[in-house]
């Protein structure tokens with residue numbers, strides 16, 4: 001029984017390691033994370049709840065999960081075909097295309113769920129009118145930019161790369 005629990009814990013650990021790899025090494029994954037953070041902050045500001053919030057979570061999870069699968073496909077292609085081959089190109093390009101299609105539809109879902117022109121205009125005007133809010137937003141944009149473009153760390157599977 002304890003062995004099985006330990007094996008379950010290990011399998012979660014491997015999954016987290018895969019997610020950690022994407023955070024450290026995949027810029028596009030970090031872009032999706034930052035977009036998700038801003039979308040969720042906006043959803044909180046707009047008091048989005050219930051089924052609409054659930055749909056938002058599902059959509060964000062779908063994009064991130066697909067990006068993980070895309071990274072897995074890229075790693076497999078690099079493993080089996082280090083040389084440039086037409087089939088390898090098809091595999092990489094179609095996997096990337098799948099992420100693009102889902103991300104575009106996720107943007108559409110987000111726009112529909114968060115489209116509240118009056119509240120958004122109030123947020124914009126309040127932010128422009130309040131130096132503290134404006135500075136907080138600018139600081140968050142700087143941190144987001146550093147996270148997306150400057151954040152790159154070692155890997156828990158370093159010996160395999």
Ligand SMILES: Nc1ncnc2c1ncn2[C@@H]1O[C@H](COP(=O)(O)OP(=O)(O)OP(=O)(O)O)[C@@H](O)[C@H]1O
Nearest residue numbers: 028074077081082083084085086088089092093096
């Ligand atoms: N082994 C290969 N054979 C043929 N074309 C390839 C191969 N590897 C990459 N390519 C082409 O080069 C493009 C970029 O591939 P690359 O491996 O540099 O980046 P990526 O891993 O697909 O994307 P990113 O690292 O930005 O997430 C691919 O989409 C594909 O069109």
